Amino acid sequence: MNFNMKKNFFEFFAGVGLIREGLSSDNWICSLSSDVSTDKKDTYVKNYGEKDFLLEDIWNISKDISALEGSAFLYTASFPCTDLSISGNRAGLAGIHSGTIKAFFEIIKIKKSKNEEPKVILLENVNGFLNSHNGKDIKHTIEAFSELDYYIDILEIDANFFTAQSRKRIFIIAVEKSLAEKEMKIKNENEEANWWTEFDSNKKIRTAQIKKVILNCPDLKWGIFKINFNNEIHNDLEKYIQKNLPMTSKKWWNQTRKEYLYSQMTRTHKDRLDSLVNAKNLSYSTVFRRMRNGKSTAEIKTDGIAGCLRTPRGGSSKQILIRSGNGSWDVRYLTSREYARLQGLRDSYKLPDIENKALFAMGDAVCVPVISFISKKILTPLYEQWISDNEQSPL
Template sequence: MTYKYKSIDLFAGIGGIRLGFEKAFGKNIETAFISEIDLNAQKTYKANFNDKFEICGDITKIDEKNVPKFDICLAGFPCQSFSLAGKRLGFLDDYKGLSRGTLFFEVARICEYHKPKVIFCENVKGLLSHDKGRTYTIIKNRLEKELHYKVFEEVLNSRNFGVPQNRERIYIVAFREDIAPKQFKFPKSNISTTLKEIIEENEVSAKYYLSDTYLETLRRHRARHELKGNGFGYQIRSLDDVAGAIVCGGMGRERNLIIDKRLSDFTPVTHIKGQINREYVRKLTPREWARLQGFPDDYILPLADVHLYKQFGNTVTIPVITAIAKKIKEVLDCDEK
């Protein structure tokens, strides 16, 4: 079978960007190369994609000449150094000897050699304002002035694309100059939904319900912060509302608690202090987090919860990616005519 476009998946995570593009392009796209350094993310990726080649690890050790020819670069380069939730060190951020902020330049290095038609990146909204806008200016100048791409960017909120999550992210689409359109219009959407649409259909395990001791600790913690005038603390979300952003590292579970009165057995299944709370307060499950990101229910969750929370907090919202990818496909298909 001949595919129209070949793509590479850099900082691939668990394949969220790839899924969005495959949904938009259908049989007209084929993944030719994957790079992901996190071994647990690799396990989840392999459980869900049947590739005939191995996932490559550290992108800094990959020679661009060894990357197969491709048309579309997909790159959700790490958000930690730009996130509002992080230390916002940008290009100075060092992690295990690697500067996470400079990992964008690994994308640029590979794309400068191969000159694909499109470079697609996703990142946190804070990338735009980091260092008074200088960080994004550096990224844009690298793409436009040195690699000769025309860059378009837009901040979109996942809650407008049919998932109940208030999640703003920046999406960057860069077209090679010779095929670049004069304008690129990002998708507009106003499809709203609520948490009750993504809740598990059946009663969930007691392990997702908070202990009364822990719930009381959260209440005291929030009360202390409120006295100081801070807004930090746990939140119980109405099922008629949306979740707050699920974030990098799997944090934020306590900001997205719900009340689910279906629990029939209050016997703890894990070691907890106290008893399971009788107010029916629980965390969302990994499957519910997957749904918050628009992952299909046949997406396999092969690892322990702690890894899954981290992976879905780090990944992308598939319906947003799909909507943008459809717009990109329109431009590419016009160029083919």
């Protein structure tokens, strides 16, 4: 049996392995993972072993692909968002971090010259990628795929349809032409009206921003998958909280720190907190520090959904948790285990021992059940179609 008949994948920009986690639940086999971060490698290896891991800069891999032995049906790349995020410097694909996607395309080109290119590619990034450099970055990316004879579908999925975290991310699925023509509805002039009807049928995951990208690049290779998406928003933050954390823990803030946080709230947010404190039942809310008119303010969020988890480069990036009710309230930061739960991870997943490293690992990762959803709805059906076409059985 050929190596490329496995239901396998190569994972680039692997981070701490949350794409692998999501795909593994759908029986995908990881043949290789790579990342440049030693911290991320340490966490990855603790959970999945070091057999498949390659610690290397992707630019170096693109210059010598000997480590990428054989083929994989699927390539995944959760490439750095630093230059694309609204919280980053917005240098786009010209930036030193997000620009590493160019090395990824070099690898695909070389593999294609050897007839070892992947049949399917999954890219993940922040939704800011859709408008980075006025849409030029996403256009260049889709052009690169089109030149390699892949057809593209783009989804924008918010993690709050799967866990109690607001986290919008875009997912670009690129499919090799012969497989795309069987599994995707291809955009063409003769059936364009029907194509757009299908596109507009599910606005939860095919947003106006994505539509704008396609309208601005009408001649590129577009296709869409028929997906039934009727998930409801998760607003059950309490489910993800470590309620057994003792009040003697140093994680809970002292009175002085609490009072300072309260002083940063506007009257509206103070009234909101006071109402929660006077309630008969305990409840959990998150608080965000934001700059308003040049002043740092604290804003309480009571919709049962955590904000988007971020890497803890500063205090304002950490999410604050308030437990309130029965006449009192207590404050602390969300723990790394709570971050992990909000990313859809099992509690048996081994986090870094240093809390800040664990927060960084989770803030820089993907939401696991979102990946599982994409796998079950798109990636596995593509693999099964390909197996059927080749009239062989997978290993």
